[in-house]
Amino acid sequence: MDKIKAEQEKEFISRIFIDEIGRLQKEGFYFFSFILMGQAIEALGCFLDNKPMKAKAQSSKRFSKGLNILMGNKYRVVNNDHWLYDRLRNQLTHSFVPSKSLYLLSRDKQTEELNHLEWYDDRLVLVAEDMYDDLKGACKHLFSMIDKCKVPLKNIAASPEDLLLHE
Helix, strand or coil, rough: CCCHHHHHHHHHHHHHHHHHHHHHCCCCCCHHCCCCCCCHHHHHHHHCCCCCCCCCCCHHHHHHHHHHHCHHHHHHHHHHHHHHHHHHHHHHHHCCCCCCCCCEEEEEHHCCCCCCCEEEEEEEEHHHHHHHHHHHHHHHHHHHHCCCCCCCCCCCCCCCCCCCCHH
């Protein structure tokens, strides 16, 4: 294993997926954090396959892999037949319009009956901070897989430093 490449990959994921989405939520931009979390789940799935990062027609497959392998059973269940992919990742990414099948909220708007990954009035509840915690756990799970050489390393075109992101 190329340890330098592995550490660069983990650093990229940490800085972009964890730090940047965390910064959005800290500033109260929960809606936009949902958009980026959907994209991040798909991107995490890309680290699990043998295809190039820019491989075509992989979006739903990679999103599902990211959920199924890295985020756990509750997400797998709600993504049955790409349901969550269609209503969260796809709809928000392409139109910025939330699906009527979802309640997207933050913890400060959460009530007793609105719990993350549970159904309320035929709508799936997603709580931004809970999903972010699960995304961080997925990243850590991927880091462990990288360290154990269980996934192929990817060629990332730009490092966080190349993007001139602040710390």
